[in-house]
Amino acid sequence: MLARLHALRTTPEQHDLGLEIVRDQLLPWLRDSSGFRGLIRLWNPAESKTLVITLWADEESLRASAEATVGTTRLALEDYEVSLFDVTDA
Numbered sequence: 735m736l737a738r739l740h741a742l743r744t745t746p747e748q749h750d751l752g753l754e755i756v757r758d759q760l761l762p763w764l765r766d767s768s769g770f771r772g773l774i775r776l777w778n779p780a781e782s783k784t785l786v787i788t789l790w791a792d793e794e795s796l797r798a799s800a801e802a803t804v805g806t807t808r809l810a811l812e813d814y815e816v817s818l819f820d821v822t823d824a
Contacts, residue, residue, distance in 0.1 A: 740786040741810040769795020
């Protein structure tokens, strides 16, 4: 499994709008994408920073994924190999 990390500089307004866009528009599209395995979105309001991590089955799926950063400043775009992944249903 592979992961793509989007690190973004976001104001509180951009964070709220971005959350709405991810939830209502991006996630439905990603769920229909071949190889998509999940998305994690983290926000640090003290640093005005948002992290979006998408998980992909393989390199082909990762490369085929679209990059979406609406109205924000990208700080980093990095790809990782997932060495451990464990999620429990809370």
